[in-house]
Amino acid sequence: MTVTEDRLDAAFTALADPTRRAIVARLARGDATVNELAAPFDMTLPGISKHLKVLERSGLISRTRRAQFRPCHLEGEALDAAVSWIEENRRVWKERFDKLDQHLRDIQRAPSRGGKANAE
Amino acid sequence: MTVTEDRLDAAFTALADPTRRAIVARLARGDATVNELAAPFDMTLPGISKHLKVLERSGLISRTRRAQFRPCHLEGEALDAAVSWIEENRRVWKERFDKLDQHLRDIQRAPSRGGKANAE
Numbered sequence: 065m066t067v068t069e070d071r072l073d074a075a076f077t078a079l080a081d082p083t084r085r086a087i088v089a090r091l092a093r094g095d096a097t098v099n100e101l102a103a104p105f106d107m108t109l110p111g112i113s114k115h116l117k118v119l120e121r122s123g124l125i126s127r128t129r130r131a132q133f134r135p136c137h138l139e140g141e142a143l144d145a146a147v148s149w150i151e152e153n154r155r156v157w158k159e160r161f162d163k164l165d166q167h168l169r170d171i172q173r174a175p176s177r178g179g180k181a182n183a184e
Numbered sequence: 185m186t187v188t189e190d191r192l193d194a195a196f197t198a199l200a201d202p203t204r205r206a207i208v209a210r211l212a213r214g215d216a217t218v219n220e221l222a223a224p225f226d227m228t229l230p231g232i233s234k235h236l237k238v239l240e241r242s243g244l245i246s247r248t249r250r251a252q253f254r255p256c257h258l259e260g261e262a263l264d265a266a267v268s269w270i271e272e273n274r275r276v277w278k279e280r281f282d283k284l285d286q287h288l289r290d291i292q293r294a295p296s297r298g299g300k301a302n303a304e
Contacts, residue, residue, distance in 0.1 A: 069202045076200035082189045085269070092277040140277035143270050149205070150267045157212040157260035 068145065071123065075146040078122035083107070084115050091125060091138035101136060188265065191243065195266040198242035203227070204235050211245060211258035221256060 102112040119125040123142045222232040239245040243262045247254045
C-alpha cells in the first residue's frame with residue numbers, strides 16, 4: 065500500500081466518528097486543551113484522549129510538546145488529501161452523468177429515421 | 185445521534201479502506217458487475233461482496249434487484265455530505281488562519297509606539 069493510501073485510510077477512519085468530527089470542528093475555530101475539548105462531551109478524559117490519539121496518528125491534529133497544557137491544533141492541510149480524493153471521483157461521476165444526460169436530450173431532439181415522420 | 189451523523193459515520197467508514205475506494209473510483213467511471221469489480225483485485229468474490237455490502241449500507245452504491253447480473257451503481261450525490269462536511273471545516277480553519285496572517289502583517293507594518301523610532 066502506498067503512503068497516500070495509508071494517509072487516506074487514516075484520515076477517513078479518523079472522520080468516521082461523531083466525537084472525533086466534533087473535535088475537528090472545534091479545533092477548526094481555534095486551538096484547545098484536552099480539558100476544553102472534553103467539556104461539551106459526556107466523556108472521561110481517557111475517553112477523549114483515545115480519540116485524540118486516533119486524530120494525531122491520522123495527522124489531522126498535532127499537540128505541542130513544550131506548552132504546559134499541550135493545546136491541540138488542527139492541521140487543516142491534512143484534510144486536503146481526503147477532500148481531493150472525494151472531489152476527483154465525484155467529478156468523474158458527474159461528467160459521465162452529464163454526458164448521459166446530453167445524449168438523452170440529443171436522442172429526444174433528433175428526428176426519427178425511417179419512421180412515419182419521414183414518410184410524408 | 186442524528187441521521188446526518190449516522191450517514192457521515194457510514195460514508196467515512198466506507199471510504200476508509202483502499203479496496204472500497206478503488207471500487208468507488210471504478211464505479212465513478214460506469215456501472216459494473218461484481219465479477220468486473222473483483223477482476224483487478226487478488227480477492228475472492230465473497231471478499232469483494234463484503235466490501236460491497238459496507239458500501240451499500242453507507243448509501244454510496246446501489247444494486248438493482250431486477251437485472252440478472254445486478255450491476256453496481258455509484259450514488260454520486262451520497263459523496264456530497266462527506267465532502268461538504270470536510271470543506272465547511274476546512275473553510276472555518278482557513279479563514280482563521282488568514283485572519284491571523286493578516287494580523288501578523290498589520291503588526292509588522294505598524295510603526296512602533298514609544299520606542300526609539302519616535303524619539304527623534
